[in-house]
Amino acid sequence: KQEVTQIPAALSVPEGENLVLNCSFTDSAIYNLQWFRQDPGKGLTSLLLIQSSQREQTSGRLNASLDKSSGRSTLYIAASQPGDSATYLCAVRGSGGSNYKLTFGKGTLLTVNP
């Protein structure tokens, strides 16, 4: 059974700092990995999707990497801003018989202080 772990559970940083969020998964047989952002009381917004054959994806100040063999992904946020404050969720889509669903981590609550 796929399990996804996100470390740390919560992170508080001053504005302008670069930061890294970590995600690990137990089964390397995945189709892709997605990073989502969730604001309080809101739905999930997809930030980046990395296919299993890719090593990284970039969007603006965000960079996500994937090391499938070791079961790890990182989300790097450059020059953090107070507007980046949210919960960040990592999710993997399994391959084979489990590729119909996403398995989510419990998220990292990020607070960026002005």
Place this chain on the structure above:
Amino acid sequence: NAGVTQTPKFQVLKTGQSMTLQCAQDMNHEYMSWYRQDPGMGLRLIHYSVGAGITDQGEVPNGYNVSRSTTEDFPLRLLSAAPSQTSVYFCASSPRAWGNQETQYFGPGTRLLVL
């Protein structure tokens, strides 16, 4: 495009009552799914559909029914609500059921409280 819409936003039920959570998408997506989000548990898949007329169970299907009569709509039915079903429910869709490039689009959620 409105994307993925969910109604109601918030609902209070008494134990034993039934209700339907509505989900609709206007992107002609094949794949739709329902998740519940609970503190400390993350998001868990309830039911999913790979196209009109085709549904299947996810990780936590007990107490819930679904149907998919059209591509656009994927309602979730609670047959006899229980306090354990208090949660936030999210509907999601993606263009196709399979493939490694399919981004999932989520609705805003329905917050359900069962007393």
